[in-house]
Amino acid sequence: MAIARIVIVGAGPAGIRCAETLVAAGFKPTLIDENRRDGGQIYRRQPEGFTRNYATLYGSEAHKAQDLHESFDHLRERIDYRPDTLVWNLTPGQLCCVSQGRHSTLDYDALLLCTGATDRxxxxxxxxxxxxxxxxxxxxxxxxxxxxxxxxxxxxxxxxxxxxxxxxxxxxxxxxxxxxxxxxxxxxxxxxxxxxxxxxxxxxxxxxxxxxxxxxxxxxxxxxxxxxxxxxxxxxxxxxxxxxxxxxxxxxxxxxxxxxHLRPETQLADLAGCRMAFDQASGQWWLAVDDAGRTSVSGVYAAGDGAKIRGADAAEHAGRLVAMALLEDLNQPVNAGLREQQRQALVVMDQFRLGLAQAFPWPAQQAAALPDAAIVCRCEMISAGELRRTVSEKGACEVNRAKAFSRVGMGRCQGRYCSQAGAEVIAAAAGVSVQQVGRQRGQAPVKPLSMFTEEVSP
Structure with a gap:
């Protein structure tokens, strides 16, 4: 059997622990990260040459950040690390990437999406x-x-x-x-x-x-x-x-x-055809995965906040667990005790997640109260009134149909900033649940790309 081509997208807590587990099992995964340095968002490293200490930079999370960075440093020579690289599209078995304006493709047998989250x-x-x-x-x-x-x-x-x-x-x-x-x-x-x-x-x-x-x-x-x-x-x-x-x-x-709170970065999983599920506690669409991180698409896995928002600690456990799921699927031995330890930790963290959703609820009612003049989509400068008119005049009660009529979510952010709030505005105007309004479908490129042209000699 040929050695599996394993690609991890994202070098945050989930991606690093995932790579660490695979390296320990004898594999050399490719780790792609959009950032210039490892750590993800919460443990983002400062640029080379900056000298602020961990306590100053990360506060109460300093020891966790330092531990994750040191773990990555030990991994660096044993993985194919590709920083400053954006995966902007994918097809079955192949990723489309860009780094510093240079485009490339990368084939994979197993894809582990540790893409993290962004602001909600x-x-x-x-x-x-x-x-x-x-x-x-x-x-x-x-x-x-x-x-x-x-x-x-x-x-x-x-x-x-x-x-x-x-x-x-x-x-x-x-x-x-x-x-x-x-x-x-x-x-x-x-x-x-x-x-x-x-x-x-x-x-x-x-x-x-x-x-x-x-x-x-x-x-x-x-x-x-x-x-x-x-x-x-x-x-x-x-x-x-x-x-x-x-x-x-x-x-x-x-x-x-x-x-x-946060919303998961699910665009690549969406392009891969992975099933999504609506989370009632947080009122948003998440990636549907099993308790180990397998998606509905064979060979595609997900962990961390890109799959389910549970925080950085949970992302580390989920990263280890999803790597073990892949090893199982490759008929490789797995430490059953360690696997159960990760699962039990995530059960506790999921209970805490539900507590956070209750303590700090998503303010859906604010969408209904927005003045008509208030801007919903900052990229395209679409107001709440314009979006409401797509419901009352066009009958657009589904988010992608409303997008086609109003251009909400068509800007540079690809709906990251406005799609969920826009869905709430539509739901309130139509008198339906936000789950019925649906979710904005992902499309390539998932983020803006730099395009270069080269002169061709005649």
Whole structure:
């Protein structure tokens, strides 16, 4: 039997642990990563030459980041590592890649998608103004460029990432004007039984909140975002919210970081023809996998937040588990005890995930409340009113049909920023569930490509 051509896409927690397990079994996988350095988003390495220490860069997650980076360093010479490489399309058995403008193809027998996640965003009036970023974008600026996104930053949204990035900014010496959370306190109290599945992580979250209070950062819970203030010429100048007590409050700032948990990067799995499933707890479409990471397509596997949003710790367990699933399918020996250990860890983490979804719910109601003038799709500047008219005048109650009529989701981000919120706007206008509205289908290229032409001699 020929040696299997194994390709892993993504060098974050899931991809690195997956590669580590396969190397230990005697394989040399190809590891493709869009980033220039390993670590994924949460443990993204700073550029060569930067000297900030782990505690400064990663805060409470410093020891985990360092452990993952050291694991990768030990793997580097035993894998075919291809950084700064985007997989922009695939066909059965072959990937289409681009690196620094050079296009290539790569054949595979087994494909392990560890593509991670990106920000899940809900629009707010004025969010198209310069100075409005996603939480992930704000984190990348800090880690990769050692800069703050503004002189005075408001963090707004909900979920653990909101507090993690805000505390990282405080630790780095940036000015945080406020942390504004749409989730009310009673939601967290109600979710405590599930959150106690991981008491250590719960304690870490409480410590992050305590750090913000100690730094005298204003923290408001149960807020309703109303508007990002400013103008097209000068960008962001502040935010306006309604507090949990019903009072309207305006805060000055020159940058806003928005985010509501994460959404999985499923575009490549979609192109491979993998089945998707709707997750009721989070209200979004995820990749359908078995408990070991097998998709509905033979030879295609998935792990980490690209398959199911459970966080970085779970991604490491899932990366090991999906590698063992592949080894089983290749009739290779697997440590049954280690496999069961990974599975049991993920059961606990899935319980915690449900607690997070309950404590920090996706604010679907904000989509229905958006003013008609509010922009939903920032790439194509499509407003909520335009999207609602596709429902009332065109009868477009399905997201891809609405996309065809309105161009929502057709821009550079390929719907990453707007598709889920757009589906919520459509659902509210049509009076149907967001599950009935469906999901935006993936298509190549999954991200914008640089195109070069070469002169051909006559």
């Amino acid at each position: 965003l809900m629009p707010i009036e004025g969010w198209q103004l310069a100075g409005t970023y996603s939480l992930g974008g704000a984190q990348i600026a800090l880690k990769s460029q050692a800069v703050s996104i503004g002189r005075s930053v408001v963090f707004m949204g909900s979920g653990p990432l909101l507090y993690l990035v805000a505390s990282q900014y405080v630790k780095a010496g940036a000015t945080v004007a406020a942390v504004l959370d749409t989730s009310p306190l009673h939601k967290r109290i109600g979710a405590l039984p599930k959150l106690l599945a991981r008491p250590g992580v719960l304690l870490t979250g409480m410590k992050l909140l305590a750090q913000l209070y100690r730094a005298k950062i204003p923290v408001h819970l149960g807020v309703e975002p109303l508007q990002v203030l400013g103008d097209a010429a000068s960008g962001v100048s502040g935010v306006r919210i309604r507090t949990g007590k019903g009072e309207t409050l305006s805060l000055d700032c020159d940058a806003v970081a928005l985010g509501y």
